[in-house]
Amino acid sequence: MAVDRTMAKERAEVVETGEARPLYLRIRDQISGAIAAGRLPKDALLLEGHVAGIFSSTRTPVRQAFALLETEGAIRRFDGRGFVVGRGRGAPLRIALTSDMFGDGEEAQPLRKAPAWETIYEALEREMVHLSVFGRHRINEVELARAKGVGRQVARDALTRLENLGIVEKDERMRWTVVPLDEGRMRDLHDIRVALEPVALRQAYPFMPEQERTAMTARLRRALAGYPDLSLEEMDGMETDLHITLLGHCPNREILIALRRARFMLNVSKHIMGVSHVMPKDEPFIAEHLTVFAALEVGDVEGAAEALRHHIAVSLPKVIGRVAEFRATHRPEVPGYVMAAG
CATH class of the missing domain: 1.10.10 (Arc Repressor Mutant, subunit A)
Incomplete structure (x- = not known):
């Protein structure tokens, strides 16, 4: 039953590859094996995009694999982008990652066939997304x-x-x-999210791996302490953690399908903010995400659902404001x- 409850994205990966095990776990195992065998040396720098390219994967399962490896102590963050192998405080070792490093003595095989699109x-x-703002x-x-x-x-x-x-x-x-993308459509999409994401959270809760949730919480705390010195990739990753990965454990596929179009608003924020990479004066959502995770940590599912509903509701004026500014400038x-x- 656990496999049947995996994230929506992983379901698609499983169907495509015929593998019964989620992609992010297979990537985690490949990296873990490479570290244990010494093919990935201590302090080697790991970047999502590079690793995703080696395994013909998208970045999302790589990000999930990194989160698990970090929780296990196999890799660590540093004052920069990406992760480094092992514990300690050594400077990142910027080496060229090759597929044979991950392949147990031979070239690593892609874990999925990457669609050409x-x-x-x-x-x-x-x-x-940029064009949609202008009609x-x-x-x-x-x-x-x-x-x-x-x-x-x-x-x-x-x-x-x-x-x-x-x-x-x-x-x-x-x-x-x-x-x-006008204000009316933004309000309509937010109404869908306000109504359905709390329901998805309630249904997903029994199937959320504790280790995954813990890693997400730790990432949020580090981001809150370091704000605004964060990359767009990190900001987008935290949004993906809660609104896509965690809610993706919801067993109701129809809810996930209904939410897919409404999550277009996450893409809007990512691409509009990405034009200038000027962080808002007040951090936009990290503390609100932490409120959701804190409630989940103590089993207060209803409190978490209400915190999520509030978070989505108060985000609407922020997104409308960003889009209006983008349109004007x-x-x-x-x-x-x-x-x-x-």
Whole structure:
């Protein structure tokens, strides 16, 4: 039953690869084995993106694997980006990570087959979110494929992923369009999150691994102490921890599907804040997340659900303000594959 209750993202990974074990655990085991065998030397620097590339993974399961390894004492944080191998206070050893370091004497095999659309997705998502703030635009699928240097099917798969998140849609003539993001839509999406995320938390609680939750709490405490000296990657990681990874233990798949489009607002915050990387004067959510985790720690599920509801509710004016400021101070860079809707 435990496998059946894994996170929504991991379910997709399991279906795709045919593996019964969550991807982040397999990555954790590979790294742990490499450290124990000495293939990853003490103080070696580990970065999410580099490790994800070696295993043909996205960053999310790598981030989860790092969190477990940190809790186990196999890796540690330092005053910089990423983790270093082992305990102590040695300076990071910046070496080139190679696949044979993770492969028990031979080149490590990718733990999943990376979909081709992933190669263009992150940049495409950022472009589409920025354009959504300025109204509806039409996307030429053929020109998108040409601009990104991929086949048309790859471009279509990336757009379909964006469609699942409500960032793009097809109009009445089956043409791809960017869905406009105005204040009304932001309020509608927040209403969905306020209503459903507390329900998902209540249902997910019995299936949350304690070790995972502890690692997330520790990450929040370090971030609160170090704010505002945080990277966008760290900020996005903490949002992912609570709103996607932890709630992903909810066994009600229909709730998770309904929340998928509403979580578009997390992408908005990430990409809008990412334009300038100017942190708000007051930390935006870390203390509120800690309130949720503190209640979970003592088994107060209803208190945690109410804290989560409050956190989402009070975040709406902040997001609306960021989007309004972005709209007033920036002009969209319109790629050649995008044109005015009409």
